[in-house]
Amino acid sequence: MKITAVVGSPRGMRSRTRRVVNFVLAGAKDAGAEVDLIDLADLQVTPCTACESCSLDGTCVFADDLPAAYDRMRDADGLVLASPVYVDNVSGQMKVFIDRLADAMRYQNFAGKYGCSVATTEVSGGDAVVGYLNHVLNYLGVTTVRGMSVTPGNDPEALDRAEPAARELGRRLVLAVRDRPRYPDQEAGMAENRQYFAGIVRANRDWRTDEYERWVREGWIGEE
C-alpha cells in the first residue's frame, strides 16, 4: 500500500506544512504503508491555459513536471493534499497544480482512493483550506478521512504539539485504504459529480472510447 502526499508550499525544507505532512506520512509508515512526498517547491508546473487539448486524449500540451507527479499520485492508494493558507485560500502553487488535474477529475481517474488534507496558517483560514482540499479530493473521486489544520503563529512548539494528531491522521488513512469505510455524506456529493461528468464522457466517447468503456464497466454510465 502506498500513500502519496503533495505539499503546496514554495518554501521547500523550511515549510511548516511539509513538516506536518512528514508527521502524517510517519504515521502512515508506522501503520505499514510505503510513503512518497511530492513537494511542489521542487517542480515546474505551468498554469492551465484552457486550450482544451487534454479533452482530446487526456494529455497536456505542457511537457513539464506535472505528468510525473500525476503518475506518482495514480500509483498511490491514499493521497494527502497539503497547503499553507495564502490570503484565506490554498497557495498559488497548489491551485495551479489542482487546475492541471481537471481532466483527471472529469474522467474520475483517482476513483476508489482514500485521502486527507492538511493546512498550516499564521492566524486563520486553516479549516476552510482543509475543507477546500477535501472538496477537491471528492471531485477527483477520492473519499476523505477528513484532515487537520495547524496554526503555529509565533509558537515554535506548535508544530511538535501537532505531531501525535498528524501521525494519527496518517494511520487513519492507512486503515481506511485497508478497511474501505463508507461515508454516505461524501458518496451523495460524489455521485452527483459523476452524473455531471458522465455527460462529458458520453459526449467525447468517439475519441475517448477507452475511458467511455471504463465508465460503462464501472456502472457510472448506462450503455447506449
Ligand SMILES: Cc1cc2nc3c(=O)[nH]c(=O)nc-3n(C[C@H](O)[C@H](O)[C@H](O)COP(=O)(O)O)c2cc1C
Ligand atoms: C502570500 C502569503 C499569504 C498568507 N496569507 C495568510 C492568511 O490569509 N492567513 C493566515 O493566517 N496566514 C497567512 N499566511 C501565513 C502562512 O499561511 C503560514 O505562515 C504558513 O504556516 C506557511 O506555511 P509553509 O511554511 O508551509 O509555507 C500567508 C503567507 C504568505 C506568504
